[in-house]
Amino acid sequence: MDLNPMEGFREDLYRPVLGWNRNSLGLLTGREGIYRLALRWEYAFAVSGFQVFNLDCAIRFDPFIITEETRKRRVSPEALLEKILIQRAFTPYQILDSLKNISTFKKENTIYFILAPCKQFFDGDVQDDEGKFLLEKLVLILEFMRSQRIPMIVVESTRYTHPTFQAIFPKLVELSDDLWELRVVEGHSYLKIRKTKTAPEISAGALGGQSWVER
Numbered sequence: 001m002d003l004n005p006m007e008g009f010r011e012d013l014y015r016p017v018l019g020w021n022r023n024s025l026g027l028l029t030g031r032e033g034i035y036r037l038a039l040r041w042e043y044a045f046a047v048s049g050f051q052v053f054n055l056d057c058a059i060r061f062d063p064f065i066i067t068e069e070t071r072k073r074r075v076s077p078e079a080l081l082e083k084i085l086i087q088r089a090f091t092p093y094q095i096l097d098s099l100k101n102i103s104t105f106k107k108e109n110t111i112y113f114i115l116a117p118c119k120q121f122f123d124g125d126v127q128d129d130e131g132k133f134l135l136e137k138l139v140l141i142l143e144f145m146r147s148q149r150i151p152m153i154v155v156e157s158t159r160y161t162h163p164t165f166q167a168i169f170p171k172l173v174e175l176s177d178d179l180w181e182l183r184v185v186e187g188h189s190y191l192k193i194r195k196t197k198t199a200p201e202i203s204a205g206a207l208g209g210q211s212w213v214e215r
Helices: 012-018 034-047 063-073 077-081 092-104 128-147 163-175
Strands: 025-030 051-056 084-088 110-115 152-157 178-185 188-195 210-214
Touching (some): 012 034, 025 128, 025 163, 034 051, 034 063, 034 110, 063 077, 092 128, 128 152, 128 163
Parallel strands (some): 025 152, 051 084, 051 110, 110 152
Antiparallel strands (some): 178 188
């Protein structure tokens, strides 16, 4: 497969990740569309020569979004998908164990995507106190991974109304070095850069607070 460098992507869709400091924690959030956008970013990293490790905590990975990008750019879908490893975790304990394994056995040249890590902590089988305690552990593990300079992007919705999420989400925001918020207004998608360590030419100021618009 002919791999293109990240710098080859000039569409505004990819601009936030072009300058992303790939030894830190990025947070992509919003009420809708965030998982589709995250998978497009995964495509961009994979086609640029990186390995992608996807920890899918709520069945948010859709391979058809990836293959849709390959068709647009005439890239072999089979070769590209081989560069994306998927691991699913369906309980809080599986999620925590998976993150510990990532921190222990981290791989070079790999970008880690963590999709919907909080959702399972609000499951009806998880008591509120237990869920809150385990979410605090989640934040501690992510903080440790960040200290190890593991390149990871956490993708989490802001739709949850659970009070525990309202308490834990600000900690995720504080932990992130880069924060991108996707908004959908009347069918138009806007990605706002809320916090950034990215290169100055693609910072929030340079883009007027928006990094891309998609109809």
